[in-house]
Amino acid sequence: MTRRGLLAGTAASVAVTASASAGGAQQAAGPADAALKTPVSFTVNGKRRELELDNRTSLLDALREHLQLTGTKKGCDHGQCGACTVLVDGRRINACLTLAVMHEGDSITTIEGLGTPTDLHPMQEAFVRHDGFQCGYCTPGQICSAIAVLDEIRAGIPSHVSATLDERPQLTRAELRERMSGNICRCGAYSNIVDAVMDVAGRPA
Ligand code: FES
Ligand code: FES
Numbered sequence: 549m550t551r552r553g554l555l556a557g558t559a560a561s562v563a564v565t566a567s568a569s570a571g572g573a574q575q576a577a578g579p580a581d582a583a584l585k586t587p588v589s590f591t592v593n594g595k596r597r598e599l600e601l602d603n604r605t606s607l608l609d610a611l612r613e614h615l616q617l618t619g620t621k622k623g624c625d626h627g628q629c630g631a632c633t634v635l636v637d638g639r640r641i642n643a644c645l646t647l648a649v650m651h652e653g654d655s656i657t658t659i660e661g662l663g664t665p666t667d668l669h670p671m672q673e674a675f676v677r678h679d680g681f682q683c684g685y686c687t688p689g690q691i692c693s694a695i696a697v698l699d700e701i702r703a704g705i706p707s708h709v710s711a712t713l714d715e716r717p718q719l720t721r722a723e724l725r726e727r728m729s730g731n732i733c734r735c736g737a738y739s740n741i742v743d744a745v746m747d748v749a750g751r752p753a
Contacts (some may be wrong), residue, residue, distance in 0.1 A: 560698035582720035586649045592617065593661025600649050607641075608632045610648035611658060619659040619688050623732070630731030634658050640696035642730075652736065662695070671695050674744035682735035690731045694745045697727045701749075719749050 574730050589598040592615060599614055611617045611634070623631030625644045631668070632643040635657040644667050663669035668676070683688040689740040700707075709726040717723055725740050733741065743753035 557727045584625070587614060588652050590651045590653060590695045591655045593657060599648070603647065603649055605648045606644050607634070607636075607646045607651060607656070608643035609646045611643060611656075611678040615659050619661055621685055621688055623686070623689075628732070629689075630693060631686050631689045633692045633731065635692055635696060638699065640693050657692070659691060662691065663698050665697070669695075671744070674747045675741070677739070678744040681737050682732075686731060686733045686735075690728070690733065690741055693728060693731045694741070694748070697724065697745065698749055700727065719746075721746065721749060731732040 553653065553656050569691070570680060584602050584604070585600050586603050587598065587600045589596060590655060592611070597615060599610060601614065605614070606625075608622055611620050612622065620634055620643055621631040622644065623629035625632075627645040633640050634643045635641075636646075636651065636654050663672045668705050669691070671694055675681060675687065675691060680690070698719075701719050701723065705718045706717055707714075707723060707726050709720075709723045722743050724745050725738070728741065728745070
């Protein structure tokens, strides 16, 4: 066999092998793809929602891309900014760090479920009154977080600022700063945010 003949034969057999393995991959992709989807149903802002989602869909993407609830913001998409904070069964979580299919039967509250433009939630009113935002991008997450923070303090859940595990946490500015530290505001509205939360808690700002 000449060198030219050997090269031509090798090229042909590589092409056949590649096409056979591409076909195999396509065959394998069908059922595997179908297996990636799972039906899930949960309550969002009081309404039952049923979705069939790729198992890898975060709760944040389910809310924003599948339910068009874009009030919950995507900042970092990996748990560092708090922009995506929502309430799940009353507890705050980062929606970008949890898979939607893990929330079967849960009750989820987003910023859209807290108040309306004509009937704001007290925390929303306080943020407006105390000028607790500039661009507003972090604000839905800050408000959801702040509501849960007051519940955590009322329930006696300690933080790093609480002196001991036995001592009930006190509602101080330091306590709020610590508990809200997972919610980043690049506009730096922090002191007004603390004023707003103190106001809702009935303490002097
Ligand atoms: Fe979820 Fe930043 S978008 S923590
Ligand atoms: Fe702009 Fe917080 S108000 S990031």
